[in-house]
Amino acid sequence: MCSVQEEAIPQQLNQLTGKLQCVKCRRDVPVVVTRVNDAFCQDCFLVYAVHKFRSAIGKSKVIVPKEHVLVAYSGGPASSALLHFLQEGKKEGKLRFTVTVVHIDELALVSVSDKERQEKVQEVVEIVQQRGFPLLLTSLECAMDMVKPEAGESSQAPEMCKEVTSEKEVDALANPDKGDKLKKLLDSLPSISAKEEFIRVLRNQVLLGVARERGFTKVVVGDTATALSVRIMTDMAKGKGSQVSFDTTIGDKRYGDVMVVRPIRDLNMKEVEAYNRLQNVESISIPHIADQWHKSNSIEQLTAHFIHGLQENFPSTVPNIVRTSDKLGHQDIESLPEKCSLCESPLDTDVGEASALRAVEVCERLLQKDGASRSQSQAAQSSDCTQHDRVAADNMKASLCYGCRLTVKGLRDVSLLPTHVVQKSQSRCLSRDEMRAQISEFLLDDENGDTPNS
Amino acid sequence: MAKRCRVCNGAAQIKRPKTGDIMCKECFYYAFEEEIHHTVLAGKLFTAGETVAIGASGGKDSTVLAHVMTVLNERHNYGLNLILLSVDEGITGYRDDSLETVKINQQEYGLPLKIVSYQELYGWTMDSIVQQIGLKNNCTYCGVFRRQALDRGAMLLKVDKIVTGHNADDIAETVIMNVLRGDIARLRRCTAVTTGTDGALPRCKPFKYTYEKDIVMYAFHKNLTYFSTECIYSPNAYRGFARAYIKDLERIQPSAIIDIIHSGESLCVKKDVRMPVQTTCSRCGYISSNELCKACVMLEGLNKGRPRLGIGKTHKERRLFNEELARQAAEAAATNCNETTTTTTTTTTFTNSKVCCGGKGACGSMGGSGQAPEMCGSNLQSKSESDCVGSVSPSGGGGVAECANSLKKVRIGVPTAKPNLLEF
Ligand SMILES: [Zn+2]
Ligand SMILES: [Zn+2]
Ligand SMILES: [Zn+2]
Ligand SMILES: [Zn+2]
Numbered sequence: 121m122c123s124v125q126e127e128a129i130p131q132q133l134n135q136l137t138g139k140l141q142c143v144k145c146r147r148d149v150p151v152v153v154t155r156v157n158d159a160f161c162q163d164c165f166l167v168y169a170v171h172k173f174r175s176a177i178g179k180s181k182v183i184v185p186k187e188h189v190l191v192a193y194s195g196g197p198a199s200s201a202l203l204h205f206l207q208e209g210k211k212e213g214k215l216r217f218t219v220t221v222v223h224i225d226e227l228a229l230v231s232v233s234d235k236e237r238q239e240k241v242q243e244v245v246e247i248v249q250q251r252g253f254p255l256l257l258t259s260l261e262c263a264m265d266m267v268k269p270e271a272g273e274s275s276q277a278p279e280m281c282k283e284v285t286s287e288k289e290v291d292a293l294a295n296p297d298k299g300d301k302l303k304k305l306l307d308s309l310p311s312i313s314a315k316e317e318f319i320r321v322l323r324n325q326v327l328l329g330v331a332r333e334r335g336f337t338k339v340v341v342g343d344t345a346t347a348l349s350v351r352i353m354t355d356m357a358k359g360k361g362s363q364v365s366f367d368t369t370i371g372d373k374r375y376g377d378v379m380v381v382r383p384i385r386d387l388n389m390k391e392v393e394a395y396n397r398l399q400n401v402e403s404i405s406i407p408h409i410a411d412q413w414h415k416s417n418s419i420e421q422l423t424a425h426f427i428h429g430l431q432e433n434f435p436s437t438v439p440n441i442v443r444t445s446d447k448l449g450h451q452d453i454e455s456l457p458e459k460c461s462l463c464e465s466p467l468d469t470d471v472g473e474a475s476a477l478r479a480v481e482v483c484e485r486l487l488q489k490d491g492a493s494r495s496q497s498q499a500a501q502s503s504d505c506t507q508h509d510r511v512a513a514d515n516m517k518a519s520l521c522y523g524c525r526l527t528v529k530g531l532r533d534v535s536l537l538p539t540h541v542v543q544k545s546q547s548r549c550l551s552r553d554e555m556r557a558q559i560s561e562f563l564l565d566d567e568n569g570d571t572p573n574s
Numbered sequence: 575m576a577k578r579c580r581v582c583n584g585a586a587q588i589k590r591p592k593t594g595d596i597m598c599k600e601c602f603y604y605a606f607e608e609e610i611h612h613t614v615l616a617g618k619l620f621t622a623g624e625t626v627a628i629g630a631s632g633g634k635d636s637t638v639l640a641h642v643m644t645v646l647n648e649r650h651n652y653g654l655n656l657i658l659l660s661v662d663e664g665i666t667g668y669r670d671d672s673l674e675t676v677k678i679n680q681q682e683y684g685l686p687l688k689i690v691s692y693q694e695l696y697g698w699t700m701d702s703i704v705q706q707i708g709l710k711n712n713c714t715y716c717g718v719f720r721r722q723a724l725d726r727g728a729m730l731l732k733v734d735k736i737v738t739g740h741n742a743d744d745i746a747e748t749v750i751m752n753v754l755r756g757d758i759a760r761l762r763r764c765t766a767v768t769t770g771t772d773g774a775l776p777r778c779k780p781f782k783y784t785y786e787k788d789i790v791m792y793a794f795h796k797n798l799t800y801f802s803t804e805c806i807y808s809p810n811a812y813r814g815f816a817r818a819y820i821k822d823l824e825r826i827q828p829s830a831i832i833d834i835i836h837s838g839e840s841l842c843v844k845k846d847v848r849m850p851v852q853t854t855c856s857r858c859g860y861i862s863s864n865e866l867c868k869a870c871v872m873l874e875g876l877n878k879g880r881p882r883l884g885i886g887k888t889h890k891e892r893r894l895f896n897e898e899l900a901r902q903a904a905e906a907a908a909t910n911c912n913e914t915t916t917t918t919t920t921t922t923t924f925t926n927s928k929v930c931c932g933g934k935g936a937c938g939s940m941g942g943s944g945q946a947p948e949m950c951g952s953n954l955q956s957k958s959e960s961d962c963v964g965s966v967s968p969s970g971g972g973g974v975a976e977c978a979n980s981l982k983k984v985r986i987g988v989p990t991a992k993p994n995l996l997e998f
Pocket of ligand 1: 148
């Protein structure tokens with residue numbers, strides 16, 4: 121996603137080569153210029169990059185020795201570098217945890233033939249096998265239905281993922297039914313911005329789902345500093361300020377049972393690309409639905425463009441933004457705050473009267489002020505079905521965080537959302553209804569027709 | 575076919591910029607005003623009987639603010655005494671029209687108007703500053719001085735609060751800018767509807783959730799007289815980037831501005847992050863995170879003919895200046911600590927720090943126009959003040975707050991300041 125211009129580095133190097141030595145060893149010719157404009161020779165740069173990766177894991181102590189972690193691999197440059205770091209660590213016997221790789225196939229969203237789809241997945245399998253790690257395959261559409269089987273019920277639910285033990289086993293993971301459901305949902309989301317956010321949330325859900333199904337408590341992802349700075353700004357732009365800290369910290373604990381770990385967050389995209397070039401690390405270009413979107417329609421791409429532009433002129437941009445997020449905290453997870461039924465982040469909608477959220481509601485209310493009676497009578501005339509839909513939509517909205525409300529805003533039929541999300545939003549209001557039932561005799565309701573005297 | 579207002583079903587005249595709703599003018603005015611009323615109520619901005627200064631620049635934001643505040647004060651019986659307060663930077667020709675505009679507003683709303691000048695507050699007009707420093711950095715000066723001018727002017731008027739016309743667009747820009755700059759302290763502060771509650775004169779932003787485009791729409795249809803006061807010099811570069819970014823965002827997501835403000839409001843700062851200690855300027859008493867506030871550093875530079883002081887945080891000259899100051903202060907302290915601080919010096923100093931202290935109602939005697947510039951200028955280094963500065967500067971930033979404390983103690987009339995000072 122991050123389109124850092126390849127030619128930028130050689131250009132700078134031409135200016136540097138011959139004029140300077142490596143800042144580290146003061147001996148060899150520099151080949152890489154890092155973000156602080158330090159010119160490193162090949163050896164020193166590789167040491168620097170590996171050190172950034174290892175010290176992030178070492179210092180943060182987010183992974184305990186002998187732990188078995190799930191590593192997300194998309195095929196892109198960042199996660200390809202991540203796998204290489206892990207492989208090198210393993211070779212040197214310095215990796216104190218074991219790794220299983222997971223790849224999410226997102227090709228259901230792109231019009232490719234089954235054959236092309238299999239070929240792409242095949243490429244992923246080859247790379248992961250080269251690195252010597254076991255691989256689990258899953259697909260984005262899996263997250264359209266992640267209803268947990270009831271305890272005691274025989275596990276009829278289809279598995280979230282499957283192991284790939286030999287190359288031949290790469291038969292289509294595609295689940296056509298769920299794939300269609302996903303496509304239908306995306307088509308119903310009115311904006312690119314909503315689609316991209318939904319896909320991101322869904323991707324997260326798949327990772328969590330696989331981790332939970334297979335008993336992993338850590339998911340390692342390849343977010344670079346560049347990607348994180350884009351994430352931070354995108355979160356801010358999309359009303360997800362409360363999630364900035366979770367989205368960017370080295371150990372994201374918001375889900376409780378599964379932690380998301382970001383060990384290459386101290387390397388920027390240029391550094392990762394330089395690493396890949398010097399180490400001949402292959403990455404795979406897989407067609408993605410986002411390729412078709414123009415940057416002027418996608419908040420994430422617009423933001424990426426904005427930040428890369430700034431970064432060119434002000435090299436401290438990315439570090440500054442990441443530094444901002446490092447100083448941010450989040451809601452207390454221990455207190456078990458209510459979570460968004462879509463993205464599983466703590467709800468950020470319990471705000472006081474003096475807030476942006478209330479200001480928006482007041483604005484809407486003022487518009488309806490005189491029209492309220494009219495719309496009520498309209499509602500009364502309309503069929504029970506639409507009434508039911510409206511209640512469902514209201515319940516759904518109440519169960520979502522500010523950002524996810526934006527995402528599904530304009531979605532006519534909330535039942536298109538993933539089954540487990542719909543269930544969660546219903547169970548939430550069910551429990552409210554239950555509460556109401558329990559205290560019903562104490563609720564004074566004038567409109568209750570069955571008072572003894574009537 | 576005539577379009578119908580979505581609220582009252584009457585003939586519609588406008589499409590509201592914020593929501594895209596088709597409305598009649600009256601319904602738009604009402605919605606616009608009542609949203610601001612909600613911000614006032616929800617943020618508990620005022621208490622009946624308070625005197626509130628409206629920062630009036632003659633620009634659209636402050637003109638509409640003066641109008642709406644007058645309307646709401648009557649409609650909802652706020653019980654406020656409203657005053658218009660304008661700042662004259664002393665730029666020949668530049669303010670003439672806008673001050674004229676403010677004077678028209680004054681007549682329309684029947685509000686008292688007070689104009690304070692840079693000359694009065696700092697001893698320098700912007701024209702004389704530009705003469706000395708050239709055109710390059712004058713925006714920095716103007717910005718810093720303008721920020722303080724309103725507070726200083728308001729304190730002259732002995733008001734309880736200031737309201738400014740900062741709108742939702744401004745706040746969203748500031749949020750983005752502070753994320754880009756990694757300025758966590760400002761990031762935390764910038765979404766507050768009232769700032770400066772601790773010590774300084776409270777500043778409120780009733781337009782916090784009001785879109786700029788709505789303000790323009792309101793001013794246009796109400797035929798309010800305003801003057802475009804865009805700074806003639808290029809605005810802050812980063813703010814320009816942030817503004818362009820938000821404009822692009824709005825095209826994709828019309829609610830982007832309010833979304834960003836929501837984001838800003840839901841940020842929380844880690845407990846272990848050290849925030850700059852907000853203290854008061856040791857020279858003028860204005861709220862500051864450094865020993866000297868930026869205006870005083872700049873004035874020092876101007877008065878000493880070294881105008882580059884205070885531009886850029888780590889500028890060599892500023893560092894040298896700080897060292898020089900510390901040395902001077904240490905010398906003064908050395909001679910002073912052994913002497914008995916005379917009551918007269920103490921009183922003079924603290925009267926002065928009272929003047930600009932920012933404490934509500936604490937400022938007593940800021941009368942003559944000559945006094946303020948003197949206080950912020952170079953020559954007021956009364957002994958006990960430098961005494962205080964000198965004793966703490968070796969220990970770094972943390973000491974400044976203590977220094978301010980001991981100042982406070984004296985101010986409220988505790989006579990035991992001397993032993994405190996000697997303990998260092
Ligand atoms: Zn070297
Ligand atoms: Zn959410
Ligand atoms: Zn109307
Ligand atoms: Zn000062």
